[in-house]
Amino acid sequence: MFNKILVANRGEIACRVIQACRELKIKTATIYSEADRESLHVALADEAVCVGPAPNKDSYLNVANIISAAVITEAQAIHPGYGNLSENPDFAEACEACNITFIGPPADVIAQMGDKAKARRIMREAGVPVVPGSANGVTDLTAARQIADQLGYPVMIKASAGGGGRGIRVIHNAEQMREAFEQAQAEANSSFGDGEVYLEKYLEEPRHVEVQILADNHGNIVHLGERECSIQYRHQKLLEESPSAVVSGSVRRRLGEAAVKAAEAVGYRNAGTVEFLLDERRRFYFIEMNTRIQVEHPVTEMLTGVDIVREQIQIAAGEPLSCEQGQIWFNGHALECRILAADPDRGFAPSPGTISRWQTPVGPGVRIDSGVTTDSVVPSHYDPMIAKVICWDQTRQKTIARMEGALQSLVVEGIRTNIPYHLRILGNAYFRQGDIDTHFLERRMGLSEGG
Ligand code: ADP
Numbered sequence: 001m002f003n004k005i006l007v008a009n010r011g012e013i014a015c016r017v018i019q020a021c022r023e024l025k026i027k028t029a030t031i032y033s034e035a036d037r038e039s040l041h042v043a044l045a046d047e048a049v050c051v052g053p054a055p056n057k058d059s060y061l062n063v064a065n066i067i068s069a070a071v072i073t074e075a076q077a078i079h080p081g082y083g084n085l086s087e088n089p090d091f092a093e094a095c096e097a098c099n100i101t102f103i104g105p106p107a108d109v110i111a112q113m114g115d116k117a118k119a120r121r122i123m124r125e126a127g128v129p130v131v132p133g134s135a136n137g138v139t140d141l142t143a144a145r146q147i148a149d150q151l152g153y154p155v156m157i158k159a160s161a162g163g164g165g166r167g168i169r170v171i172h173n174a175e176q177m178r179e180a181f182e183q184a185q186a187e188a189n190s191s192f193g194d195g196e197v198y199l200e201k202y203l204e205e206p207r208h209v210e211v212q213i214l215a216d217n218h219g220n221i222v223h224l225g226e227r228e229c230s231i232q233y234r235h236q237k238l239l240e241e242s243p244s245a246v247v248s249g250s251v252r253r254r255l256g257e258a259a260v261k262a263a264e265a266v267g268y269r270n271a272g273t274v275e276f277l278l279d280e281r282r283r284f285y286f287i288e289m290n291t292r293i294q295v296e297h298p299v300t301e302m303l304t305g306v307d308i309v310r311e312q313i314q315i316a317a318g319e320p321l322s323c324e325q326g327q328i329w330f331n332g333h334a335l336e337c338r339i340l341a342a343d344p345d346r347g348f349a350p351s352p353g354t355i356s357r358w359q360t361p362v363g364p365g366v367r368i369d370s371g372v373t374t375d376s377v378v379p380s381h382y383d384p385m386i387a388k389v390i391c392w393d394q395t396r397q398k399t400i401a402r403m404e405g406a407l408q409s410l411v412v413e414g415i416r417t418n419i420p421y422h423l424r425i426l427g428n429a430y431f432r433q434g435d436i437d438t439h440f441l442e443r444r445m446g447l448s449e450g451g
Helices: 011-023 040-044 063-072 089-097 107-114 116-125 141-151 174-192 249-265 297-304 308-316 396-409 419-427 440-445
Strands: 004-007 027-033 047-052 077-079 155-159 169-171 197-201 207-215 221-233 236-242 270-278 284-290 333-340 357-359 366-370 385-393 411-413
Touching (some): 004 011, 004 063, 011 308, 027 040, 027 063, 063 089, 077 308, 107 116, 116 197, 116 284, 141 174, 141 197, 155 174, 169 174, 207 308, 236 419, 249 270, 270 308, 297 385, 396 419, 419 440
Parallel strands (some): 004 027, 027 047
Antiparallel strands (some): 155 169, 221 236, 236 333, 366 385
16 A cells, blocks of 8 residues: 555545545645645645645646655655546656556546547447447538538537536537537637547437446456436536436446446546436436546445545555445435535626635534635635535435535635525425436526526
8 A cells, every 4th residue: 555645636625535545544745836825635634745826737737846746755646636637648647657656547548538539439339328429520510510410400519628518519500500610629729729529419408427437457347326417507517416316226237337338448447437418218328438536426425335535545556446346235315515616696606715614514414525614715716616515314305405404504604605506406396306407507497508
């Protein structure tokens, strides 16, 4: 096992990884930007190294400084968390080149799955159902039009190198194609440095259902069931749960088998998530694979009792998985609400500032994964998610009630948050019946498409 790990991230996920290291008796070093000197993850780690000024590109994306931090602190491994450098194959490679273990899959697997058009091709060839769409990246308008005609409108354009819900466009008819195609290419270029786009059939009322998998270096792969992540704001998840209200035991088994097949097809290692869209007839289609720990991993942990971050570290250290598929149980129901320093009344505009009071709920089945506390400063430079509230209970209904109680007890003063907005979602009759799809916030909560 490692003696020391560098936690190369910030916020709640850095704190989460530090906790897992503590349990494993591994020392921790972490990194921080000039804006994060006083932040919680710095206080929790055994040591911390400043890697640059506030802007992400100068600090949390600064590969040379982060590798240097690992060398200086004599860390044997780096946990990248999510976002930032977690899905950057060059970073994974740089770690290996410096004899530092990257806690995640091999660089070539990250690269393959990071190219979403390529990932679709690999999955289709492996027999995993994918959303109907272009066989490859599409480079010219004529080809895009032809493919869209074959698929039938509406279609979706996505950036091959995309992520985080950016660079996605819906096209309803042939007239919209030219402008949308050119815009999508330009946006892909400016956001991801790669203008390649691809087309998919646009599913009208899908649910987003994803499967957590774990794979070790000894040929073992397990799945930990599904997470329903249909409550999304501009294609970004806001509230997640497990199990999905519409996934039966047999659909779960088939989803799990497809996810394991996907992992096998690319020689996957470590924790990963295979994302699918589920249609109203419970047919599912691969959309992408995320090659890192995900924000919403705690719902799976609450349901299965498997500590996914601990597994990640053990796998990276060469240990076998701690469980076999037959030993994994799915117990009760779990919900996660992402707490954002953002104002839902103003299109989720970020609300940075100092948290003058932070008081968390207590009680059974309530878990808070947080990167802040009283007097924490929420800088304007980073993602506005400051914490997650995760609740577990025996049934969906009871878990909703527990979450309502927890959110009512969570006090955050000094900044605006989306806590009242979550309470509105939880109180919505359609939500309570499990009648949701990816358009829930627009259709049932009156959110306009543009925010
Ligand atoms: P990203 O990598 O940016 O997160 P994804 O491909 O995972 O992009 O898609 C994000 C979200 O966009 C999905 O959860 C879903 O809500 C919506 N979406 C993606 N593909 C389709 C599709 N073909 N039809 C309908 N909605 C889609």
